[in-house]
Amino acid sequence: xxxxxxxxxxxxxxxxxxxxxxxxxxxxxxxxxxxxxxxxxxxxxxxxxxxxxxxxxxxxxxxxxxxxxxxxxxxxxxxxxxxxxxxxxxxxxxxxxxxxxxxxxxxxxxxxxxxxxxxxxxxxxxxxxxxxxxxxxxxxxxxxxxxxxxxxxxxxxxxxxxxxxxxxxxxxxxxxxxxxxxxxxxxxxxxxxxxxxxxxxxxxxxxxxxxxxxxxxxxxxxxxxxxxxxxxxxxxxxxxxxxxxxxxxxxxxxxxxxxxxxxxxxxxxxxxxxxxxxxxxx
Numbered sequence: 001x002x003x004x005x006x007x008x009x010x011x012x013x014x015x016x017x018x019x020x021x022x023x024x025x026x027x028x029x030x031x032x033x034x035x036x037x038x039x040x041x042x043x044x045x046x047x048x049x050x051x052x053x054x055x056x057x058x059x060x061x062x063x064x065x066x067x068x069x070x071x072x073x074x075x076x077x078x079x080x081x082x083x084x085x086x087x088x089x090x091x092x093x094x095x096x097x098x099x100x101x102x103x104x105x106x107x108x109x110x111x112x113x114x115x116x117x118x119x120x121x122x123x124x125x126x127x128x129x130x131x132x133x134x135x136x137x138x139x140x141x142x143x144x145x146x147x148x149x150x151x152x153x154x155x156x157x158x159x160x161x162x163x164x165x166x167x168x169x170x171x172x173x174x175x176x177x178x179x180x181x182x183x184x185x186x187x188x189x190x191x192x193x194x195x196x197x198x199x200x201x202x203x204x205x206x207x208x209x210x211x212x213x214x215x216x217x218x219x220x221x222x223x224x225x226x227x228x229x230x231x232x233x234x235x236x237x238x239x240x241x242x243x244x245x246x247x248x249x250x251x252x253x254x255x256x257x258x259x260x261x262x263x264x265x266x267x268x269x270x271x272x273x274x275x276x277x278x279x280x281x282x
Contacts, residue, residue, distance in 0.1 A: 018057055018093050023169050025053035026089055030165060034082060042079035047089070054093045066101070076108060080115035081122025086165040088114050090172020098176075130160055139210055213240040216281030229281075 033046035051074055059067045080088060088111060095107050138153030219226040232239050251263060274280040 016097060018054055018097055018173065020170070022053040022057050023090070023093070023173055026050050026093070027086070027166050027169050029053070030082075030085060030089065030169075033085060041075065041077050043082075043085065044075050044078045047078050047085065048074040050085075050089060051092065054089075054096060058096055070096075070104075073104060073108060078111060078115060080119040081126070083126055083161065083164045083168065084115075084118035084122035086168030087118060087172040090169040090174075091176060093169075093173045094176035126161070126164070131157060136205070136210065143210070207241055207245050208238045211241040211245055213244055214281040215240070215279065217279050 029052070030046070030050040033043060033050055036045040036049070037043060038045070048071055052071075055067065055070050055074075059070055074092075091114065092107055092111055095110055096104075099106055134153045134157040137156065138149040140149070141152060142149030215229040215232070217228055219228060248263065248267065252260065255263075271280065
């Protein structure tokens with residue numbers, strides 16, 4: 001089996017216990033990490049279950065009591081973005097391997113310190129940037145009648161989704177805590193900032209091209225007929241699309257997303273009624 005080797009400055013080779021095959025097993029196990037989510041410990045059970053191959057390797061020659069304590073250590077509260085979990089799993093494996101039993105509280109401290117910041121990075125990069133980009137590409141194709149829309153969205157999103165999990169585990173283990181400190185931390189922050197900018201650009205383009213509001217009503221003044229939609233377009237094309245998107249966003253934010261299905265249904269009902277009344281056009 002392939003092993004990770006760390007060449008020291010002295011020229012000696014330090015063969016690490018955790019193998020590449022162990023980290024690959026962690027990768028496959030973490031695909032089901034959120035199945036056991038609960039309000040008491042959130043992702044803790046899934047984290048521990050994913051981490052079992054590493055603990056089995058590190059504690060294969062230890063007592064049963066030590067293995068039990070190691071598993072209990074990873075059942076404490078844990079919650080982060082699922083893609084960021086991969087990096088934390090890798091870092092935790094490196095710290096577990098390089099600390100003595102008296103220093104194991106360091107593992108918990110590092111997990112606790114990383115889960116918040118990396119959750120923000122994961123949300124910025126995947127949920128609020130890459131997913132809208134894939135959705136807008138897929139929606140554009142689907143609106144044109146192409147069956148490739150949902151297929152392309154699925155492929156594009158999961159290419160990044162799977163890659164970040166696989167390489168996150170391996171990079172997290174090989175780089176250890178240094179991945180998060182110093183220059184590594186700055187790089188992650190820069191990536192998050194760039195992701196926010198790209199995400200805003202994508203959302204802006206999405207509003208202008210996908211959200212289509214067309215007022216069919218007219219105002220008659222004697223022999224003159226004023227087209228409301230034409231008048232609004234002269235002021236600012238896409239103004240109604242922007243205002244309605246902003247209004248829906250404010251409601252969504254005020255309710256913390258708790259009533260998203262009801263909000264979607266409400267918008268559909270209002271649009272249907274206004275179309276039947278002749279206020280909105282197709």
